[in-house]
Amino acid sequence: MSQRRVIVAVTIVALLLFVPAISGYQGGVYNRAYGCNCHSQTGSTAASVGISGLPTSYDAGDLYQLTVSVTGGVSGSGGGFSLEVNKGTVSIGAGQTLVKVNNQGNSATHTMAGNSYRSWSFDWSAPSQGAGLVTFEVAGMTSNGNGGTSGDRWATSMVQIPENIPANNPPSVANVLLSPNNAVTMETLTLSYSFSDPDNDQESGSEITWYRDSQALPQGTVVGLSVPSSETAKGQEWYAMVKPSDGDDFGSVVSSNTVTIINTPPTLTTPTITPSSPEETDNLTAAFSTSDDDQDILTTEIRWYLDGVMAVEFNDDTTIPSIATREGDEWRVEVTVSDGDDMVTRSSQIMTVGEIADVNNPPEISTIAISPSQPLTGDDLQLVYTTQDQENDAITTTQIEWLMDGIPTVYDSVTIPSEATAKGQVWEAKIRVNDGKDWSSWYQQTVSIANTPPIVESLTITPIEVYTSDDILAEYSFSDADGDPLENPLITWSKNGVIQTEFNGVNPLPAQYTAKGDIWAVSIKANDGESFSQANSEVVVVVQNSLPVLSIDEIPDNLTFVNTELTQLAIDPLFTDADNDSVDSTIYWLRNGFREGTLDNMTTVPAAYFGAGQTWTLTIAYHDNDGPPQQFIHTLEIDNLVPTARIEVLSTNLWDGEIILVDGGKSIDYDGVVVNYLWEYQDSSGNLVSLIGEQIEIIGSGTIGIILTVEDDLGLTATTTRVIQTSQGPSASGLIASNEPTGVELTWQWTGDLAEFAILRNGEEVAVTSEYTFTDKPIIAGPTSYTINPVIDNQTLIAGSTSIVDFDVAILTDSTSSVSDTGGFVLGVMLLIASIGVISLGLLQRRESDE
Incomplete structure (x- = not known):
């Protein structure tokens, strides 16, 4: 018998070694979503763990608020969790003390403060576009609070969420323009257009097809958006088709305007007559040149003019023989060239035969200098000179050239601005003058630009x-x-x-x-x-005097005593003085701007003094009795922790169109109170409703998304969401009303389990029955509305009700009435006689009073 017990014991131990591991720590543990062997599974009730707030498919880069909840398991409120996600980033909001996240952002677990809860919220940022399927793994535990590892229950779960990949929208182009519109052979054609994409995608892979004389050119014939002039010729018609692309899809093809290559006018130089100073014995020859970019055949006309009159006998001759000229003749030649489409005409200057020049002595430059003689970078250069002429002719033209380091410049006046010069440059000025007939020789002067002291x-x-x-x-x-x-x-x-x-x-x-x-x-x-x-x-x-220096331990800018082991705020100010002067100091504490006198010169402030939302200011005034007073000021905020919003669905039956009770009373604020509950919900039909209050009634159908925003007494808010699914509930139907001697008989059908039915006449409840028929006894005839509202577990159904409108109620008279027709007639005659008597008596009394 003992040997059998040993075998059983060994078997049990071996089986326990295969139990999945889950490591439960009061402060949580990362990356243990698969389970552990620390806590036993000896709790009586199985636990389950789930993640709410996850979308059906995620949008890249969006932020989602998730909640891990553990349900079932052992009784109590203690628990913990460990979550892992393979993509995206897990984070927690400001003031969140129940959850912590590892440095990699891929695992979350409960904190020491969070081990007394069974629901924990945190944020998850979806990964970038193209990440694909995301896997969440979570382990959750329910603990019995006995401080040990026995009697607990835990569970694991895995959820996979696909990426929502939006469909790509194709791009489009507009303002497709080929320019210039009137292009000639030697001009480049340029294509331009505006690219746009609904998804803001960049242009990638757009196709451009060029057409010449309506024939598509092979790809590569024209590269880019420009057609070089070498590809065009007069008379050709060019246009382009643009097919835009964003790298994924092509948009609609758009055509540009058509450009026709027009004729280029021929080129003609200005004609001259040689020799330039002819005598009577010289022949006169016209000199010019022509060309055409389109290589058209050119025709040339030459017309000679003597003393302003065309000499037709020399038309198209390039030379006038000397026998046709005489001294004093004024000759001019005019040349016209044509390519068949356009023509160009130019004329020479008038030339006089036998013109004799006067004898003249050229002018001279007597002095030349550049001022200053040793210029610096900041000096303007000034050319100074004087001239003389033997005939005392006036100087009509002056030509000046400036060279810098032997290279000609654009300057041609007597001044060079300092901005144009630099240290080490050699500037040379050259000048010559003209007296209207002859030029002087060139004269020059040189200077070097010296260093300017800083x-x-x-x-x-x-x-x-x-x-x-x-x-x-x-x-x-x-x-x-x-x-x-x-x-x-x-x-x-x-x-x-x-x-x-x-x-x-x-x-x-x-x-x-x-x-x-x-x-x-x-x-x-x-x-x-x-x-x-x-x-x-x-x-x-x-x-x-050197001022004293205060050094002090780091003081936080924000502080909270909620869910911490802090009991006070302590400071340790230390004063030093380079001159070894003694330092006097005073410490003040201000709460919300008002001095707290009981804390003067105190270096510790007990936690009891602090409250959420308060602003505290520490002021330390100090001096060394020689220099000006010094002051240290530090302000810290007592954190107001964000409340935690929780949604609880109270209704058991979640039916389409029926009232569902939703409660936010389990929302909590650890350092204050929740004062406002703001609700929004929307059902599958798109009906959006906003409500306020701790508990609300919602009516909808299908998938209903519920958003609860709670606000604490200092204005901080928190939001949570929940999704519920309604189904078709039972309903009453087929209401029939009929007038019967006993009243209005109502009958209907019912599809559900046992229920009661509230009978409403014209909106007012007249009775409650558990049967499927009812007889109403109205006291007024005429159009009447009836509604049958089923009532299940004290819940009155709305969508499950049935109604009949404007039913004509008839009050039926009982045929066994004891009143006879004869008796009624006799009673009517007696009332008529009595009425006549009363009227006659009244008339007699009136007559007597008139007499």
Whole structure:
């Protein structure tokens, strides 16, 4: 028997080794979504874990709020979870204390504060486009709170979410234009267009087909968006077809305008007559040249004019023989060239035969100089000269040329601006003059641009007020007209009027060499590598008392005592003084701008003083009795934690069109109270409804998305979502009403289980029955509406009701009435006689009163 027990025990131990592992820690554990062997599965009720807030398919880059919930399992509220996701990033919002995320952002688990919950919320950012299927794995545990690992239950789950890949929209092009519109043979054709894409995709792979004389050219004949002139000829018709592409799809093909290559007019040079000073014995010859870009055959017309009259006998002759000229004749030639489409006409200057020139002596330049003679970069160059002429002729024309380092420049006046010169350049001025008949010889003068010393533009000492603990920094700025790089300046330091040669070139002057009361001066000369600045700049400063320094442990900008082990806020101020002066200090604490006197000069503040949303200011005033007072101010905010929104569906039956009770009362704010509940829900029909209140009633059908936003007493909000699915509920139908002697008899059909039925006449409830028929006894006849509202578990159905409108109720009279027709007639006659008597008596009394 004992041997059998041993075998059973060994078997049980072996089986336990195959139990999936789940590591449960009070502060959570990452990357254990597959389970562990720490906590046993001895709890009586099975647990289940799920993830809500996941979309059916995710949109790349979107943010989703997810909630891990553990249900079932052992009784109590304690639990934990560990989640892993293979793509995207998990994160938590500000103030979230129940969940923590690892550095990689791919695993989340509960915190120490979160191990007393069974629902945890966090954010998940979907991966970038093209990531594909995402896998979530989660393990959740329900604990019994006994501090051990026995009696707990846990579960695991895996969910995969595909990527929502939107369909690509094709691009389009507009304003497709081929220019110039009136192109000639030697012009390049350029295609332009506007590309647009609904998805903001970049253009990629667009196809352009070129057409010449309606024939498509092979791809590669024209590269890019331009047709070179070498591909075109007069008379051709060109256009292009653009097929836009975004790399995935092509858009509609759009055609450009058609451009016809038009004729290029021929080219004709201005004709001249040779010789330029003919005698009577010289033949006159017309000289010119022609060309045509279209290689058209050209025809040329030559027309000679003597004293303004066309000499037709020499038409189209290029030469006039000397026998046809005489001294004093004024000749001009006019040439016209045509390519068959366009023509160009040009005329020569008038030439006089036998014209004799006067004898003239050319002018001279007597003096020439460039001022200044030793120019710097900042100097304008001025050409100064004088002229003379033996005949005292006036100088009509002056020609000036400037050369820089032997190269001609664009300058042709007597002045060269300083902006055009640079150090080291050699400038040469050349000049000649004309007296209206002859030019003088060329005269020239040369100068070199010399170095300009740099200038100290500014010199300051930083800081403006120097203390014992301060280094003294000389800050300066130089300028150099030559643009030379500035080299080490000449820096000299003086203390109390005595030059300190050991600090030559030192900058900044170290604080260790200064003392309170010293008078220090610094002077500086700029250096461009060739010369120092001419002026010596100097600044003087007196070393002031060194102010005390406060060092203090890091104080947080934000603080919360909720779900933490903090019991107080403590500071440890430490004062130091470079002059070894004693330091006096005072500590103040202000809460929301008001001084808390009980905390004066206190370095600790108990947690009981702090409240959510408060602003605290720490002020420490201190001085060394020599310098100005110092003040340290630090402001910290007491965090108002974000509330946690929770949605609870109270209704058991989730039926289309029926009232569903939804409650937000389990929402919680750890450092305050939830004061507002804002609801929105939308069903499959697109009906969007907004409500307020801790508990609401919703009516919808199909998939209903519910959004709850809660707000705490300090205005912070939190939002959660939940999706419920309704189904078709039971319903009453086929309501029939009929007038019967006993009243209005109502009958209907019912498709559900046992229920009660509220009978409404004209909207008012008149009875409740559990039968499928009812007899109503209205007291008023006429059009009447009836509604049958089923009632199940105290829930009155709306969509499951049935109605009949404007039913004509007839009040039926009982044929066994004891009142006879004869009796009624006799009673009517008696009432008529009594009425006549009363009227007659009244008339007699009136007559007597008139008499």
